[in-house]
Amino acid sequence: MAFPNVYTHRKVAETSAKSCEICYRPSTSVLITTDNKDWFYVCPSHLKDKGFCTPKIDPAEVEARKKRELDEEIARxxxxxxxxxxxxxxEEDEKNEKDKKDNDKKDDKEKDKDTKSDDDKKEDKTDSVGKDDATSPTVEEEEPRVFELKNMFYQQRVQKKRQIEIAKRNRERMQDPTFFPSVPRNLP
Structure with a gap:
């Protein structure tokens, strides 16, 4: 009857939103056990509450994510x-070619080069800023997907499941005609 205290966080469609088990606001977040025996709707804000549940973080997964981020940074x-x-x-090749071609017009070349180099520097700065924005990884902290409820909340879930099971058995018994005593047929 008891189920493990390991819940996985899943999202449902907006049209399937139901009230949170704790605060009764509409929520699209569901906590479900690994064997699908128990599930309930809960607000994402409650998942961050340390008094309600604690995230179960796999150290190997954290290490793999850090390594992957580091590799991406190195490649970039x-x-x-x-x-x-x-x-x-x-730029060096262009300089050498220009020096060979235009030894006679050295003064004109230096003036043009200075203005071009200033323009190139400005373009390089704008290009580098644009590249940094485009290549910088948008690292969003992934929320944990696996949670363990605090003992009090877990016991409430187990008790609720037991009560549902007992009510189901009682309904089945009441459907059985032999459950109630029969009317006496003989006079006393």
């Missing part, structure tokens, strides 16, 4: 570094 930094190196090499 390597990519940025390679792009910067390519840009530098490209």
């Amino acid at each position: 930094v390597k990519k940025e570094y390679e792009e910067k190196q390519k840009k530098k090499k490209k």
